[in-house]
Amino acid sequence: MGKEFSITPRTVPRVETKFRRVVTALPHPDSLATLTTLRRFEPLSMRGQPPLVWDRAEDIFVYDRYGNRWLDFSSGVLVTNAGHAAPEVAAAIIRQARHPLLHNYCFPSQPRADLVERLAGLAPEGLKKVFLLTTGSEATECAIKLARAHGIRVGGKKKIGIVGFERGFHGRTLGAQQAGGMAGQKSWIVNLDPAIINVPFPDGYWQEDTSFETFLRATARAGLEPDQIAGVMMETYQGVGPDFAPVEYVRNLAEWCRRHQVVLIFDEVQAGFGRTGKFWAFEHYGVTPDLICCGKGISSSLPLSAVIGREAIMDQFGPGSMTSTHTGNPVCCAAALASVEKILREDLTGNAARLEAVLVDGLKTIQARHPQVVGHVSARGLVGGLQTVKAGTREPDHDLAHSIVERCFHKGLLFFAPVGAWGQTVKISPPLTIPREALEEGLAVLGEATDEAVAALDAGASADAGVRRKPGLVSA
Numbered sequence: 001m002g003k004e005f006s007i008t009p010r011t012v013p014r015v016e017t018k019f020r021r022v023v024t025a026l027p028h029p030d031s032l033a034t035l036t037t038l039r040r041f042e043p044l045s046m047r048g049q050p051p052l053v054w055d056r057a058e059d060i061f062v063y064d065r066y067g068n069r070w071l072d073f074s075s076g077v078l079v080t081n082a083g084h085a086a087p088e089v090a091a092a093i094i095r096q097a098r099h100p101l102l103h104n105y106c107f108p109s110q111p112r113a114d115l116v117e118r119l120a121g122l123a124p125e126g127l128k129k130v131f132l133l134t135t136g137s138e139a140t141e142c143a144i145k146l147a148r149a150h151g152i153r154v155g156g157k158k159k160i161g162i163v164g165f166e167r168g169f170h171g172r173t174l175g176a177q178q179a180g181g182m183a184g185q186k187s188w189i190v191n192l193d194p195a196i197i198n199v200p201f202p203d204g205y206w207q208e209d210t211s212f213e214t215f216l217r218a219t220a221r222a223g224l225e226p227d228q229i230a231g232v233m234m235e236t237y238q239g240v241g242p243d244f245a246p247v248e249y250v251r252n253l254a255e256w257c258r259r260h261q262v263v264l265i266f267d268e269v270q271a272g273f274g275r276t277g278k279f280w281a282f283e284h285y286g287v288t289p290d291l292i293c294c295g296k297g298i299s300s301s302l303p304l305s306a307v308i309g310r311e312a313i314m315d316q317f318g319p320g321s322m323t324s325t326h327t328g329n330p331v332c333c334a335a336a337l338a339s340v341e342k343i344l345r346e347d348l349t350g351n352a353a354r355l356e357a358v359l360v361d362g363l364k365t366i367q368a369r370h371p372q373v374v375g376h377v378s379a380r381g382l383v384g385g386l387q388t389v390k391a392g393t394r395e396p397d398h399d400l401a402h403s404i405v406e407r408c409f410h411k412g413l414l415f416f417a418p419v420g421a422w423g424q425t426v427k428i429s430p431p432l433t434i435p436r437e438a439l440e441e442g443l444a445v446l447g448e449a450t451d452e453a454v455a456a457l458d459a460g461a462s463a464d465a466g467v468r469r470k471p472g473l474v475s476a
Contacts, residue, residue: 002423003402005409007035007051012410019060019438020412020445021069027051028066048417050409057084060434062414070414071442073430077416078270078383081297082339082348083433089301092338096331103329106320112328115337119308122279122340124288129314131307132328136269136295137171139305142322143233143291144175146309147263149316151230154261161229162193163219165201167421169239170267170293179233182421197222203243205376205387206394210245212252226260233265236272236281239427240420241378241385247285254287263313264289269305270383273297274343274432277353277381284380300339304332348432352381355439359384359428362443369447370454373400382439384428386446387420396422400453407449413442 009029015022027035031053039047055065060083062070075081082089096102096111116130123130133139144162151159164170166181177186181198199218202210219229232253237244257264266289271281275297278284282292290313295305303326307314326332343349356379363377363384375389388400401418404426408415419425426446430439 002045002048002417003398004047005050005402005406005417007032007039010410015412017412017441019071019441021067022410022412023067026068026410027053028064028068030066031064050405050414050417052409052414059083059086060431060438068412070409070412071430071438071445072414073408073428073442073446074414074416075297075429075431077296078275078429079296080300081273081275081432082300082342083431086300086339086342086433088342089299089335089338092334093301093331096334099330101330103326105325106323106327109328109330109333111330111333111337115328115333118337118340119306123292123308124280126288126310127290127292127308129309129311131309131314131322132333133295133305133307133324134303134326134329135171136267136293136305137173137176138324139269139293139295139307140170140176140179140233140265140267141173142307143263143265143267143293143309144179144231145322146291146307146313146316147231147233147265150263150313151261153316155227155230158228159230160195161224161231162196163215163224163229163232164196164198165234165238166198167201167203167206167238167240168198168233168235168267170233170235170269184421195224195228197224201238201243202245202249203238203241204246205243210249212249212256215249215253215256226256226262229260229262231263231265232257233267235267235270236284237270237276237380237383239270240425241376241387242271242276242380242383242427243378243385244284244380250285251287254285254289257290263291265291265293267293269293269295273340274349274352275381275383275429277349277356279343279349281380298339299332299336300342302329302332302335304329304336343432346433349381351434352432355434355436356381358436358439359443362440362447363428366443366447366450370450373397373454373457374450379428382428382430382432382434386426386428386450387424388426389424396420396424398423400457401426403453403456404446404449407452408445411445411449413445413449 009025164179168181170176200207291309359379367374376387388397
């Protein structure tokens with residue numbers, strides 16, 4: 001579900017703190033030329049974010065050209081784990097560009113060799129083959145292809161089923177959207193693949209039954225027997241939450257996949273590289289998948305993704321038959337190597353783990369003030385979510401979430417647009433370099449914005465009730 005933010009300049013209260021500065025109308029009137037150009041030449045689908053024309057971004061801050069500074073709770077949609085324009089990452093990009101080697105297709109290069117060796121060393125035992133790609137969607141599409149090829153090899157042509165999870169997100173390309181569980185986002189696909197199904201995700205809120213039996217019942221209802229299923233694709237945490245499945249559920253799933261020769265795919269695109277307080281988010285479960293899809297935080301900057309997996313699965317296609325035009329782009333590889341080393345050297349994973357309690361407490365405090373409309377909050381490491389609902393129900397409230405994000409933007413706190421199956425989730429994902437003081441200030445601002453949005457909602461409801469009570473009017 002999408003909704004546009006207004007680009008009409010609005011006078012807002014001045015803000016000047018250690019971490020935020022708002023000193024002009026928002027958006028700044030001089031930025032309207034850029035905003036209108038984008039609206040003229042780009043499709044409607046690109047209009048979903050707050051109207052901030054980025055000029056530069058450094059560490060935990062985003063700046064426009066007019067003296068305003070935002071504390072960033074978006075990481076550019078969970079990309080800049082090592083901070084915006086981390087000096088080490090920027091220097092690595094510049095060195096590689098000046099070398100110069102900017103592109104070499106699939107011909108061998110040292111940056112690619114260095115990165116695949118490093119990623120293989122960070123992966124669990126047995127997952128030592130690495131295929132570099134460009135986007136998270138490309139990685140999940142590749143994983144589906146590998147799982148199906150493996151299924152056919154071990155079980156014949158009927159073993160092609162792919163199981164994803166309701167409300168899951170794996171990207172916006174054809175296969176990725178079908179494996180994902182966002183029903184509204186794949187309504188354009190006329191001929192859905194009947195061998196790709198979605199089962200309930202055991203988050204404990206939208207799906208209260210968290211037993212592994214829900215998986216078995218759902219696959220049986222869909223008519224898929226284990227010998228027809230090639231792969232199960234699961235976000236390590238469900239991005240619309242973030243919500244983790246119970247450990248016992250995932251361990252049962254892993255054992256079921258092993259027993260039935262089903263490829264277990266963990267989508268770590270939003271979750272990897274320290275985001276959840278573990279380098280790989282699946283470490284929270286104590287299980288090892290057959291394939292890992294990763295991206296976003298891999299480079300903290302340039303487009304890059306990867307599939308990491310078992311040799312028997314990764315080596316199914318012959319030379320030249322599974323490649324990508326920008327496979328292992330040398331500049332992207334240099335950025336990724338620098339980002340990974342910074343995350344490890346500065347223990348940014350540990351910082352995420354240490355700040356988890358601050359994030360959890362901050363979200364629970366907001367929920368405690370508004371239990372009727374803040375239906376669910378969750379966090380792990382430095383990723384969290386606040387899910388809004390219509391008062392006293394579990395009906396998602398996209399408008400309220402949108403209002404909260406917009407109010408935060410006016411206060412110098414930056415989120416990307418609400419996410420989720422119904423656009424009900426305000427997602428918190430600052431760079432992993434954020435200090436405790438900045439996280440606390442951001443959560444306080446989120447609380448203020450939520451208070452204001454709920455008060456406006458209540459005022460609107462009271463006004464509507466007053467109109468309905470006027471003599472001569474009949475309520476619907």
